[in-house]
Amino acid sequence: MMLRKTRKSEPKARLNAQDWELAALEALAESGLAAVAVEPLARRLGVTKGSFYWHFPTREALIQAAIERWEKSDEDQVIAPAAAVADPRERLRELIRQVSRKRQSHAVFAALFRTLDQPLVGPLVERVSARRIAFLTEAFRHAGFDANTAANRARLAFSAYVGFVQLAQIGQPRMTHEEFEDYIRDFIATLIPR
C-alpha cells in the first residue's frame, strides 16, 4: 500500500485549486454542468473528495471559480484578438473564424448555455452575451449599417453563432473541413455583404 495504485494517465500526485478548476472546465465542456460534481471529478483525478474540500469550501465555489476563469480566458482569446483588427469587416470575419479554433472555449460556452437556469450561470451567460452582441453591433455600425439594422444584424449573427456551437455538439452538420470552410464563407458573405 505504499505505491499509487490506479489513476487516469498518471497525473501529478498532489493537486492545487487550479487543477480542480481545469478539470471542472474539461468536464463542463464534455458533459455539461451536471458533470461538475465533486465525487465524479475526484474519481477522474484519482483522488477522493477529502482533497477537494481542502481547496474549496463547496461545489458552488468550484463552479464559480471555473466559470470566472473561463470568462477571462475567453475574453482574452476570442474578443481581444478580433478587436485588434482595424477594418470592421475584417474584424467580423476574424471573430467568426475564431469559432473554428478555440474549440474548448466554445464547448464550455455551449455547455453554459444549456444551464441557464442555474443561478451562477444565468448572469454570466447574460453578461457575456450582452458584451458580444454589443461588440457585434458596434462592428456592424462601423461597417456602414445604420443603428437599427446593425443591432438586428448583430442579434442574427450571435444567434447563428450560438446555434452553431449547439449543433456542433451533436455533430449535426457533420461537415468535412472543406464543407465547413465553405459554410463559413457563405456565412460571412450573407451577413457581411459588400
Added chain:
Amino acid sequence: MMLRKTRKSEPKARLNAQDWELAALEALAESGLAAVAVEPLARRLGVTKGSFYWHFPTREALIQAAIERWEKSDEDQVIAPAAAVADPRERLRELIRQVSRKRQSHAVFAALFRTLDQPLVGPLVERVSARRIAFLTEAFRHAGFDANTAANRARLAFSAYVGFVQLAQIGQPRMTHEEFEDYIRDFIATLIPR
C-alpha cells in the same frame, strides 16, 4: 381526511397517462429535463408517486411518451402549416413566423437542445434537426439557390433559429413586439434576398 386538502389550482381529482405527459412537457419547457422527475411532478399535480407508477413503469417511459407527443404536435403545428404554402419564399417566411407563435413548443425544443447527452433526447433532436434542415434546404433550392448554397443557407437559418430560441430563454434580446417584428423582417430580408 375526507376532502382533498392542498393542491395547485385544484385540477381534476383523478389522472391518466396524458395528464402526466402534459405536466412533463410543462416542466420540460420551464425548467428542463431534470425537472421531469417523478416526485416533483407528483407534488406539482397534487398526488404522490403511487399514482405515477400505475400509469408508467419508469421515469424513462414518461420522458419517451412526452417527447414523442411533442415531436408529433410540433410536426403538425410547425412544419405542416409551412409546407402548405406554395411559394417557396413565402413558405420560408411562414416557417420563421411560426417561431414567434407556438411559444410552448419552441421552449420544449430549446429545453431538449440543452439535454443532448441524454440517450433518449439526442436521437430525437438529431432527427428533428435533420428533418428541418432538409426542409429548409429544399425550400431554398426552390427559391432559386444552387444545391450547395441552399444547404449552407439552410444551416445558417436553422442555426439562427436554434440560437434565437436559446437566447429567448434568458430574455437576452429583451425586445418589444415592434422590435421583434422588425428583427424578423431583417432576418427574412437577410437570409431570403430578393
Added chain:
DNA sequence: GCAATCCCATACTGTGCCGTATGGTGCATT
C-alpha cells in the same frame, strides 16, 4: 532530524430522487 503545515483518505450523516410492495378508496357494473 524535527516540527509545522499542507494535502489527502476514510468514515460518517443528510438529502433527494427512483423504484417496489402493499393496502386502501371511490366508481362503475351487475
Added chain:
DNA sequence: AATGCACCATACGGCACAGTATGGGATTGC
C-alpha cells in the same frame, strides 16, 4: 348491495452525491 377494477397513499429500500469530522502521510522550513 356487493364485487371488481381503476387509481392512489403510505412506507420502505437503495443509490448517488453534498458536506463534515478526523486522523494520517508527505513536505517544507528550520
